[in-house]
Amino acid sequence: xxxxxxxxxxxxxxxxxxxxxxxxxxxxxxxxxxxxxxxxxxxxxxxxxxxxxxxxxxxxxxxxxxxxxxxxxxxxxxxxxxxxxxxxxxxxxxxxxxxxxxxxxxxxxxxxxxxxxxxxxxxxxxxxxxxxxxxxxxxxxxxxxxxxxxxxxxxxxxxxxxxxxxxxxxxxxxxxxxxxxxxxxxxxxxxxxxxxxxxxxxxxxxxxxxxxxxxxxxxxxxxxxxxxxxxxxxxxxxxxxxxxxxxxxxxxxxxxxxxxxxxxxxxxxxxxxxxxxxxxxxxxxxxxxxxxxxxxxxxxxxxxxxxxxxxxxxxxxxxxxxxxxxxxxxxxxxxxxxxxxxxxxxxxxxxxxxxxxxxxxxxxxxxxxxxxxxxxxxxxxxxxxxxxxxxxxxxxxxxxxxxxxxxxxxxxxxxxxxxxxxxxxxxxxxxxxxxxxxxxxxxxxxxxxxxxxxxxxxxxxxxxxxxxxxxxxxxxxxxxxxxxxxxxxxxxxxxxxxxxxxxxxxxxxxxxxxxxxxxxxxxxxxxxxxxxxxxxxxxxxxxxxxxxxxxxxxxxxxxxxxxxxxxxxxxxxxxxxxxxxxxxxxxxxxxxxxxxxxxxxxxxxxxxxxxxxxxxxxxxxxxxxxxxxxxxxxxxxxxxxxxxxxxxxxxxxxxxxxxxxxxx
Numbered sequence: 001x002x003x004x005x006x007x008x009x010x011x012x013x014x015x016x017x018x019x020x021x022x023x024x025x026x027x028x029x030x031x032x033x034x035x036x037x038x039x040x041x042x043x044x045x046x047x048x049x050x051x052x053x054x055x056x057x058x059x060x061x062x063x064x065x066x067x068x069x070x071x072x073x074x075x076x077x078x079x080x081x082x083x084x085x086x087x088x089x090x091x092x093x094x095x096x097x098x099x100x101x102x103x104x105x106x107x108x109x110x111x112x113x114x115x116x117x118x119x120x121x122x123x124x125x126x127x128x129x130x131x132x133x134x135x136x137x138x139x140x141x142x143x144x145x146x147x148x149x150x151x152x153x154x155x156x157x158x159x160x161x162x163x164x165x166x167x168x169x170x171x172x173x174x175x176x177x178x179x180x181x182x183x184x185x186x187x188x189x190x191x192x193x194x195x196x197x198x199x200x201x202x203x204x205x206x207x208x209x210x211x212x213x214x215x216x217x218x219x220x221x222x223x224x225x226x227x228x229x230x231x232x233x234x235x236x237x238x239x240x241x242x243x244x245x246x247x248x249x250x251x252x253x254x255x256x257x258x259x260x261x262x263x264x265x266x267x268x269x270x271x272x273x274x275x276x277x278x279x280x281x282x283x284x285x286x287x288x289x290x291x292x293x294x295x296x297x298x299x300x301x302x303x304x305x306x307x308x309x310x311x312x313x314x315x316x317x318x319x320x321x322x323x324x325x326x327x328x329x330x331x332x333x334x335x336x337x338x339x340x341x342x343x344x345x346x347x348x349x350x351x352x353x354x355x356x357x358x359x360x361x362x363x364x365x366x367x368x369x370x371x372x373x374x375x376x377x378x379x380x381x382x383x384x385x386x387x388x389x390x391x392x393x394x395x396x397x398x399x400x401x402x403x404x405x406x407x408x409x410x411x412x413x414x415x416x417x418x419x420x421x422x423x424x425x426x427x428x429x430x431x432x433x434x435x436x437x438x439x440x441x442x443x444x445x446x447x448x449x450x451x452x453x454x455x456x457x458x459x460x461x462x463x464x465x466x467x468x469x470x471x472x473x474x475x476x477x478x479x480x481x482x483x484x485x486x487x488x489x490x491x492x493x494x495x496x497x498x499x500x501x502x503x504x505x506x507x508x509x510x511x512x513x514x515x516x517x518x519x520x521x522x523x524x525x526x527x528x529x530x531x532x533x534x535x536x537x538x539x540x541x542x543x544x545x546x547x548x549x550x551x552x553x554x555x556x557x558x559x560x561x562x563x564x565x566x567x568x569x570x571x572x573x574x575x576x577x578x579x580x581x582x583x584x585x586x587x588x589x590x591x592x593x594x595x596x597x598x599x600x601x602x603x604x605x606x607x608x609x610x611x612x613x614x615x616x617x618x619x620x621x622x623x624x625x626x627x628x629x630x631x632x633x634x635x636x637x638x639x640x641x642x643x644x645x646x647x648x649x650x651x652x653x654x655x656x657x658x659x660x661x662x663x664x
Contacts, residue, residue: 090118
């Protein structure tokens, strides 16, 4: 390791670009996943260190001197151009940035922390949850969760952080700004022209000009700076006619939580609370169970802030939440009521309150309780879906000792989230994703969970790309039925689920094929892969083909009446959507999940094309697959049929939901 003394050699020092190039010549780039395993192009199995280095170098270019910004004379101003700027790097922002980038937009992703994930990161450690209706969310967040299942069987939060970083840094069209916060917007009337973002760690001010902007900050910071219409907190029942709206006083919000993790040791572990910790007794916990057997993961109900301003009072809330955390742990360890806790000790304690609720932007549509409970079927512009309960928390949080920590109202089926809730009513090129979309507080209490926020992010990113490429506004996209159909069909093509929407992509050549297979199981049929839907509800088998594997494997084949020109095959594998698969510290939830490749997934398979003369050509050969959606590109060929032969699975049966074929 170099010391702080002056160089002892007169040899010229390598510049930053040359150093990165030299280093990459020695070491191949592959942070976590050595094969693409994703929706991204599979032409090249590796992202080179030089490519990443060049992108990072653009964020700190040489030769720029401080002083360009008179108010900050010691900061260097960096000018960046993008098609899409995404503010906020939680799961919503990650999925928004990746979806836009993969479709071809140049994206700048701005995150105000040193790591991605937001509430799902190691800094907060809230496990991502979503729909409770028996099938996972699909799309980009499914890809991320499958990476986690394969790479992170130890359930390490830091490895989860790295998976998120790896997923973003691989994308050649994304410029990632960590430790950077949006603080100012420049507008032309009702349109954002550019955004200023500040990174004090590197002493840079970023001036980013873009066509489309997506606010995924949770606190609506980008929309706030742009003057977007917004609301905060609960509405009275008279506003939207919601029966659940009077759960707490209008204007109050849900609070923030600080989580902890703990571990059992092979000896007694002592704990003494600091003097400023709260004194917690059994009367404080009469509606809040701390358990009696294990304490590996903290309590979401250690929550405060609903009667405060969760943005400006964050420092006060941090202190009070830490005081509650340590007081609750002191009660567990030292009250004598939990003898099995004697060998348990705190492992981590969060320092960032995990925020649920602050500003929400207003769009052309405001999702309400009635929509969640069935009226969503009136929408023709559904682009994502939710399925968490209507889950409201008292404004007093932990201090509301005489109230249960949540009111959770279930309903009969999941619901679509309309595109009209994903763009600003008064800022023409501003979209939003995550918990700041246009919804009443009651509806927000369902769609705020992170896996739902993630699929909203993918929808917003896809829409932003289409708006900038077609030179239209989000409102213009929604009001044009052809544009709206293009958006919905692109989302389905990229693995998203939209209730009631099926594959009607006129470019998909597979839709006109006949399907045969070596055999089927579980009441499935080969023709199911052309049903137009790539997921099943629990106990259904109407939209996938399943088969047992023998020594010779199994095959499924698509045949056309006349040869067609094909340059891309897309396969949606079965990855067990009916089970949970997420990052968590809860032992019982880990026990419901399976690490590694999912049992239904085709591990080794081959794609072969049959030419008009009957000869065969290998189009793709895949080993050790664990992902759901795989795309295989090749030089376009006239083909009479395509056969997928599964040579090995993870379990005794494998499944495929959908096969698509495109000219390019």
